[in-house]
Amino acid sequence: xxEALHPRPLYLVDASLYVFRAxxxxxxxxxDADGWPTNAVHGFARFLLELLxxxxxxxxxxxxxxxxxxxxxxxxxxxxxxxxxxxxxxxRRQFTHCKALCAALGLSVLAHGEYEADDxxxxxxxxxxxxxxxxxxxxxxxxxxxxxxxxxxxWDFARGQRWGMAGVKARHGVxxxxxxxxxxxxxxxxxxxxxxxxxxxxxxxxxxxxxGDLDTLLSRMDxxxxxxxxxxxxxxxRLREQREHALLWRQLTTIALDAPLGEIxxxxxxxxxxxxxxxxxxxxxxxxxxxxxxxxxAAGLEDPAY
Numbered sequence: 001x002x003e004a005l006h007p008r009p010l011y012l013v014d015a016s017l018y019v020f021r022a023x024x025x026x027x028x029x030x031x032d033a034d035g036w037p038t039n040a041v042h043g044f045a046r047f048l049l050e051l052l053x054x055x056x057x058x059x060x061x062x063x064x065x066x067x068x069x070x071x072x073x074x075x076x077x078x079x080x081x082x083x084x085x086x087x088x089x090x091x092r093r094q095f096t097h098c099k100a101l102c103a104a105l106g107l108s109v110l111a112h113g114e115y116e117a118d119d120x121x122x123x124x125x126x127x128x129x130x131x132x133x134x135x136x137x138x139x140x141x142x143x144x145x146x147x148x149x150x151x152x153x154x155w156d157f158a159r160g161q162r163w164g165m166a167g168v169k170a171r172h173g174v175x176x177x178x179x180x181x182x183x184x185x186x187x188x189x190x191x192x193x194x195x196x197x198x199x200x201x202x203x204x205x206x207x208x209x210x211x212g213d214l215d216t217l218l219s220r221m222d223x224x225x226x227x228x229x230x231x232x233x234x235x236x237x238r239l240r241e242q243r244e245h246a247l248l249w250r251q252l253t254t255i256a257l258d259a260p261l262g263e264i265x266x267x268x269x270x271x272x273x274x275x276x277x278x279x280x281x282x283x284x285x286x287x288x289x290x291x292x293x294x295x296x297x298a299a300g301l302e303d304p305a306y
Contacts, residue, residue, distance in 0.1 A: 185204040
């Protein structure tokens with residue numbers, strides 16, 4: 001059977017989501033050798049081990065957010081994500097440990113000072129498709145659904161839910177290809193993107209179902225007032241007034257597919273683990289014997305039968 005009909009899975013992990021989740025949910029009773037908290041690292045390691053043990057991925061990349069306040073989107077719109085408090089030093093240190101842990105396990109690590117994890121995931125998937133890969137995007141973030149094509153799937157690991165391109169509409173009311181336009185219209189409070197005044201989720205879904213995409217909607221704004229949609233006349237006025245803003249919001253909500261990925265191989269195959277680095281990290285982070293053994297087995301440094 002041609003490879004195109006059975007593309008190989010490339011697992012793309014939105015690491016920051018799971019680091020933040022652990023930071024907020026794991027008790028801060030874990031400390032490293034210097035007395036700094038390690039709760040986020042312990043929680044992230046638990047998640048990562050479960051993923052590796054369950055799926056045994058041959059191709060996997062872990063994407064981290066380094067562009068916390070230096071992303072290219074901040075130059076387009078300085079208020080982008082300005083509603084978020086800066087990450088405390090206790091958490092920044094743990095992000096560094098999480099990246100080091102992934103590297104020690106021989107996993108491909110993606111991070112860049114001007115591109116977010118979503119952009120790195122999108123760019124990695126875009127580069128891998130021609131080599132016969134499909135994406136398995138490990139994240140609950142709805143923004144990432146815009147990347148889904150025929151053979152791809154998104155996986156909310158914590159809830160055990162998976163969906164493909166066809167499942168996006170049931171979850172969000174629009175097609176996968178419309179997610180960026182949808183967020184441009186409705187806004188995204190999490191990222192401090194205002195959206196178009198007066199257009200909510202249901203209205204945006206109706207508009208995109210009728211017009212197909214934002215460009216067509218903006219080129220046919222005169223038709224909006226005549227739609228059978230509550231407040232249609234007001235929406236038409238707002239779209240006309242905020243046309244340039246809507247286009248800017250879409251620049252912010254569209255995931256980049258051309259982020260630089262460095263020297264990492266495009267297939268993101270599992271690399272050679274660094275046993276010494278893994279042991280040093282385990283000592284510094286005070287991992288228990290069970291976690292140490294699971295890490296060594298996951299890294300291929302120890303036989304699981306013993």
